[in-house]
Amino acid sequence: MAKTLFQKVWDAHAVTQLPNGQTQLFIGTHLIHEVTSPQAFGMLRDLGLPVKYPHRTFATVDHIVPTNEIKEPYSDPIAQEMIEALRKNTKDYGIRFFDTNTGQQGIVHMVGPEQGITQPGTTIACGDSHTATHGAFGAIAFGIGTTQVRDVLATQTLALNPLKVRRIEVNGKLKPGVYAKDVILHIIRALGVNGGIGFAYEYAGSTFDNFSLEERMTVCNMSIEGGARCGYVNPDDKTFEYIKGRPFAPQAADWDASVTRWKSFASDPGCKYDDIKVYQAEDIRPTVTWGITPGQAIFIDEKMPALETLNAADRLTAEDAYKHMKLTPNTPIKGTKIDVAFLGSCTNGRISDLREVAKYLKGHKVKSSVKAIVVPGSMLTSIQAQKEGLDKIFIEAGFEWRGAGCSMCLAMNPDKLVGDQLCASSSNRNFKGRQGSQTGRTILMSPLMVAAAAITGEVTDAREVFQV
């Protein structure tokens, strides 16, 4: 019978059926970070349990790491305590830790792929909702809670219900100045922030076939913003090419067999989906959010919705959003003044994002009223960017060049909005307070749109600013 990748990976990892009807699913790769793991190790100690497969858990530190301070102890004693807890836990249990002194630290969803740990046909779990990022390689990757982190540490398994599979096809060629970020914002806008509950999203179609692995990661990353716990792209030659030669990639002698195995996981022609949605790439324009959920999004040249046009439930959220964002219904978003520009995060803090922006940035200057920071998602990305001289281009244009981490994507380190500052952000969440100030405001957009906003001091169309 023809099967989807999801079904094949699920079947290969199903251990047994539990008494409550759930599946006990083997988790081949477990990623941990400092925020959601300390309590799990605490539970493990309380129960007196060992880590069952320590070589299948990998750790890094990302959320609390300051991006402008290398020396420890950090000025935030709690951040110091958290990094030390992770050092102790990984040491006590024999877990590989990509610590800050390894030159390989970074956002957990960047480290896995960079190291070649993220592979097709595998199951991956991490106490972080953006774990779906790894699905770009044809893995089934879940975000989990802390008690589940304990379950994986203790048993390398999880109790789960299978998901339905929705195929989301995007066909055609994106217009210049339109990016993977716009594609996923467009999908979420169309299907809603809860449209994906109960589903895994399979992204397919010629647009995805032509995407690089980094672009696929940007889309899979935000599956959760659409309510889907898991999203993936079927593995192909680009996937294998990306993995080849990385530290945890299969050795040369095993390579051909690995590729054959990986290929076998791709969804079969003629397999059944629970739902199919189809979009055309040419219809997508640069997209920005105007509200407090990632689904509250419009094309840059559209007006924000008038309240009368919304149904009752959406209107309630929209009223709240307009109040928080201090924006006016039925007016253009273009021209809205910004205070901060943030380029980074596990959505758009990769080398291809930095290269794309740097390509257009030469000769431009960040507006004096704007604080602009660029935060490579990982140390390896940062080193690569410096090798290519990208850091100089950003600094020359007036951006602050920072160390690797989650930075201003969320408020757990010193990079925060102040008061009601408005931030043009390449991250993934525009929730109230997300960027560290209760009244702070976030507008999500692609990296090039962030750069355009930084230069003009307002939300604007990057295609016009950079003559894309």
Place this chain on the structure above:
Amino acid sequence: MSLAKITQVKGLALAVPGDDIDTDRIIPARFLRCVTFDGLGEHAFRDERTGPDGVDRPHPMNSDQAKKSSIMVVGFNFGCGSSREHAPQSLWRFGFKAFVGGSFAEIFFGNSTTLGVPCVTLSKDDLAQLSDFVQKNPTIEVTIDVEKLTVTAGDKSWKASIASSAREGLITGKWDPIADLLEGASKVEKTAGALVYVAKN
């Protein structure tokens, strides 16, 4: 490990209306700077409850009713966003032992169930009725029957739903799956042994 069988949750209820209430709102990220869940209860909905000036805002969580309630009546897609278990932990520590809503984000739902906190859903109209009822009758007890799948309040009763695995786990006292997961160790090894990428390195 023997756990309580959770067949019913009874108590006063607090309505916290609105859809898409995300976990950053339930527990702002700065309170995630911790290595235990202790003390999270007092920070539940902190930035919704207190303004930037430190003054309390009108919010259901600031009412006396909140302190007395053990059931929270919410909207749709409650608990969306981050996977932080800190969210249900903070509400549980505040005193909430069950949620009734239109729908729940999956990770929030799973995190709550593993704490022994049922998240049951009602149809849109029924939810509106319940929410209205508890706001008008704050002193009348609400009962969530996880076994019979009903929510009752006064002389009213509504049909509730919950994933069958969660219901089974709650009513049999096996809502924390760790014992079952540890049980099948030999089967786990068999599955692992067949996975090339696990066996290598």
